[in-house]
Amino acid sequence: MKKIKPFFLSKKVFGYPYVLFMLIFVIMPLVLILVNAFLDTDGYLTLENFKTFFTEKSSLVVLGNSLLVGLITTVICLLIGYPVAYILSKYSSGKILVLLFILPMWVNFLIRTLATKAVFVAMGVELGMGTVIFGMVYNYLPFMILPLHTVISSIDKSYIEAAEDLGADKSNVFLKTILPLSVSGIISGITMVFIPTISTYAISQLLSNGTIFLFGDSIQMKFEQGLYGVGSIMSIVMLIFVLISNFLMNKFSNNMQRRTIW
Amino acid sequence: MVKKILEKAYIFIILALLYLPIIVIIVYSFSNSSNFSFAEGFTFEAYKSIFTSSKSSALLDAILNSLFIAIVSSVVATILGTFSTIGIYAFRRRFKRAVLDVNQFPIINSEIVVAVSFMVFFSTFAFPEGYLRLIIAHITFCTPYVVLSILPKLESMDPNIYEAALDLGATRTQALFKVEIPYIAPGIISGFVLAFTLSLDDFIITQINKGAATGINTLSTYIYSDARVQGLEPFWYAIFSIIIVIVVALVLTINLYKVRKQKKMLKGGEL
DSSP states (O other): OOHHHHHHHHHHTTHHHHHHHIIIIIIIHHHHHHHHHTBOOTTOOOOOOHHHHHHHHHHHHHHHHHHHHHHHHHHHHHHOOOHHHHHHHHEEEEEEHHHHHHHGGGSHHHHHHHHHHEEEEEEEEOOOHHHHHHHHHHHHHHHHHHHHHHHHHHHOOOHHHHHHHHOHHHHHHHHIHHHHTTHHHHHHHHHHHHHHHHHHSSSSHHHTTTTTOOHHHHHHHHHHHTOOHHHHHHHHHHHHHHHHHHHHHHHHTTTOOOOOOO | HHHHHHHHHHHHHHHHHHHHHHHHHHTTTTTTTTTSTTTTOSOOOOHHHHHTTHHHHHHHHHHHHHHHHHHHHHHHHHHHHHHHHHHHHHSOHHHHHHHHHHHHHHHHSHHHHHHHHHHHHHHHHHOOHHHHHHHHHHHHHHHHHHHHHHHHHHSOHHHHHHHHHTTTTHHHHHHIIIIHHHHHHHHHHHHHHHHHHHHHHHHHHHHSSSSSSOOOHHHHHHHHHHHHHHHHHHHHHHHHHHHHHHHHHHHHHHHHHHHHHHHHHTSSSSO
């Protein structure tokens, strides 16, 4: 083993530029956000931004709205997506059908959202909370189906047979065998829908004619208005959501493969 | 039996709902109207107006910008990602894990936070507005995906292969370029394709970092700026249809190719 070491040592050199690159372009921007949260518009240290964010009604309304839309969207996606993933896992042609569910995801979300909006307008549906939630479900349903399908179709069939042999009826097989075994899929489905939904930019604006703003829109607006401090705090709140969800996802799927994109 | 029919019907209905807006857009792209009527009958007017509209040149600029940014950033991201992954793989365990964790950051983070953090970063250090900012941002969020698609290939590679090359008289550079890189090539290619699509598809990071004064638009930011103000003109129906058809064809081709390759491998054609 000792003999190999020099080769590895020389290869390491290739990795250092990227470490530096990430320090500058990944870590540094996030540190700047953190710093900006404690600065007022003149660049002095202050805690005023926190006060503004946590007492200002409008930012709390946005937070509340985002959580509400995120929650409803996630629940609907789970209710629609679980049966889809479950049914697809039973068919041998399931893989191709899964592709059909993912296919729209490759079309840019703006195009899909504008298409949905055009259909709503043509049908005379009033744009508001309902259409926003529809748009979110439409956009993020594939993110729910994909991890669920991966997990459910990898469940060893003999578990189900064993449950049946031991006298469980169909509903018990589902509730006590399949459902518990698919928890990791449910968790990653939930986080993959909830986080993008609350942090989304433009979808809710477009589908509500600018009446409903979610967290993502509001972060962008704060920065556009030059309110870097409050915007930074909102970004940090968002970051905390992301980290918590990622932690949960890793915890429940520690022996699953890392999140893949295809 | 009834259950099976119900199950199939359920899948069908959800799929139909999912595709409804897309199909509606394609159908009415032949009507030259924005209010979903075939008053003018079946016509290619909307498609013709892509080339004759007053927006044609702005649209062409936007498409070229998208392609330019996507090509530059995905090529740089692929080269950076390839060498970095080889380097990272040789790091000691704990350092390797830490680096890979940071590598995950741009992937798990929400796009809007990535976008505004870049904005703050660029304006703090006074980067010149325009292509430079966009390309740096795109390289930063694409490279992690390249690293992640190469890493499994590297992990599956037997280190003896590399050593054998050295024992047979290859220099380290030769062993790297003639043995190791060809071995991980499939990962490099899929990383490149992924980086290219992600860059092309990006809206949020580009929108927030393009700078209002520069007038640079990519296809997605141009769609947003135009359609948000005036709603969809017939001309957009035609463009959306073209994009949808291209995307669907590409994704299907890539996937069919993958399935065929897998089948070949199972038959023992490879390995």
